[in-house]
Amino acid sequence: MKAHTTWIRTIGPYLFSICLVVIIFLLAISLGSVHIPVRTVFLTIVQEGARLPLGVELTDSHTQIIMQIRLPRVLLAFLVGASLGIAGAAFQGLLRNPLADPFTIGVSSGSALGAVTVIFFQLSFIGIWTLPVVAIVSGFVTLCLVLSFTRLVQRSLATETIILTGIIASSFLGACLSLMVALSQEELRHIIHWLMGSVGMRGWSYVYLISPFLALGFILVWFCRNELNALMYGEMSAHYLGVAVKKKKFVILLAATLLTGSAVAVSGTIGFVGLVIPHMVRLLWGSNHQHVLPL
Secondary structure, eight states: OHHHHHHHHHHHHHHHHHHHHHHHHHHHHHOSSSOOOHHHHHHHIIIIISOOOOOOOOOHHHHHIIIIIIHHHHHHHHHHHHHHHHHHHHHHHHHTOTTOOTTTTSHHHHHHHHHHHHHHHTOOSSGGGHHHHHHHHHHHHHHHHHHHHHHHHOSSOOHHHHHHHHHHHHHHHHHHHHHHHHHOSTTHHHHHHHHHOOOTTOOHHHHHHHHHHHHHHHHHHHTTHHHHHHHTTOHHHHHHTTOOHHHHHHHHHHHHHHHHHHHHHHHOOOOSHHHHHHHHHHHHHOSOHHHHTTO
């Protein structure tokens, strides 16, 4: 009986989460200017997306709306939320700060500044991929600058110094963003719309762009899940438990930056997800990162 209860407590949250995601997916795709029944949505995804021959006759217009317009947007929203949620959990566990999120160390602001620079100067190195690539690279550059400045102040990557440096960097980059908005003319509407954050007018190309970064970032954080649990009790305690603190902190910061930069690159700056979702998961199912990260 005890083993059965333990199994339910372990597997239950994952089953609940999967069911919740499926229900939200179907409802989000069903609702819109053109209402499509949930049953039609499900059959279309199974037959056209999964290529399972169900022999059901589907309307071409509904199939086009579901497969080419709504499904990629809903899937992109899911991937962006997952990226920001995992990054937020990583930052909160690493920095031991409940208010930490992808905006804390300036990564999100750096990515946003890179994207706005592309819009402002109308740059186009590699076509439509210019904006997302520059946004991701800008996030990495911001992380490198924050860590470099932290090392100038202190030889060790102290948590408090990283947070303070990140806040300084975020404020400075926010001022640069405001300056570009103030100087923009014809690009103003595009910049404001992008800064507000949206997955509208996004297709499968954006899903393909964020997917590998989400997979790589999650794998890196997942391999550091035990170290995140140890770091919650302080760096000294983690060191005595055998954790290579400097190395693991850099890997976690790198992974969280990868997740944040790719999310900002495809959707703009979307706040609160990285801050709130990890806390909701911890309140429901505990603070063990082995479960917090996938949930």
